[in-house]
Amino acid sequence: MTGWLAIAGLGPGDAALVTPEVSAALAEATDVIGYIPYVARVAPRDGLTLHPSDNRVELDRARHALDLALAGHRVVVVSSGDPGVFAMAAAVFEAIEQGAPEWRTLDVRVLPGITAMLAAAARAGAPLGHDFCAINLSDNLKPQAIIDRRVRLAAEADFAIAFYNPRSKARPDGLISALAILRETCADARPVLFARAVSTPDEQLEVVALPEARAEMADMRTVVIVGSSRTRMIAGTRFLYTPRSAA
């Protein structure tokens, strides 16, 4: 049996947002590996072994997946959202680069998914309709000074900004610092979207002006989108959007 490894994105939660490509890979898999709540989204069946693991063991999980694929298994590593955005794809490639030479010969594919910021943006309107950036506030390998500098430069560049993992265990105060920098750099009342658990039964959306934005409005399941200087609400609607023109 020839093994392979697919690193797949399950999207934000709703099964209607899982691509047919990912569903097909799961249907052919012998093993599914990932963080407990993501593996729980895969239906059990005969011939499929589920390997749920705890958070913050990404490299161990990646090595396990690579070993199984090398042994001939058909392995799907699952992430929520898109696997290439603050998820398992980078961890698997780190493991390949640091690991056994045989791993470099494996059939490895990344299967994209609907990442949280795009699901959140769609629900709220089109806040990412002009140039934007994505910043992970969780990564405990990233010095705070680098995050602060990046947030400031992103505001100076007038990007809309999507913050992933705004309140993680690794860095519970990341969003407090980011919002303080933005209030200082932007000095306006641009809208800020707090989008929690989009497309799940726990979905909650809240839009507030930047001066009123508080870190407590986010938790570990929230993505936060801060508008650019041009982002605005449409009066009389629930819609938030960024026009296509820059000025």
Add this chain to the structure above:
Amino acid sequence: MTGWLAIAGLGPGDAALVTPEVSAALAEATDVIGYIPYVARVAPRDGLTLHPSDNRVELDRARHALDLALAGHRVVVVSSGDPGVFAMAAAVFEAIEQGAPEWRTLDVRVLPGITAMLAAAARAGAPLGHDFCAINLSDNLKPQAIIDRRVRLAAEADFAIAFYNPRSKARPDGLISALAILRETCADARPVLFARAVSTPDEQLEVVALPEARAEMADMRTVVIVGSSRTRMIAGTRFLYTPRSAA
């Protein structure tokens, strides 16, 4: 009949990358509106009217869709990729904001899709595995000075950068200018991915070092991803990735 308007993303090209949510909306639609090559991706059937239109008439197209929905039609506006990323969603919301008050009462939904940079990143490995930004080089409403400044700040912030529409009719030389700024600001040999028509029969991927990157390597169907200072190839593989740690 109660009309509605869905602004849907068809993904980069492959039908296996269209979400079930989008397929369901198309199955219920009476009218599909969009740029000619995107409407051509929707299968004709009885009861469905296809309205293909030329490029650069986004606002006219949006108004047409809103009028039809108000008249009770079930309308899907199609974009490739994700409708909220340099596509039709912002145009529809601009039309709503500028247009008839009745349009604000319509049932309007945005249905996310796999945007070009995520499809391209997945094919190449995980170049967007750390903080990144997306910049549209096409927008003819955006002064060149704003683009230049944004590219420079993005490089200073050490984002990986995805360039959409690197060589459009509106601005054929946008990428020449962006690459010159990056060579000046970065002064290293970070990898640059040219990903053309990903997931279609015309797919082509090319990775070169920044000093060797030339605008002619892109055309209107290409997305260009410039790595951060940390992005690298894995020797002996075709994979490009950005590690999760910042330093």
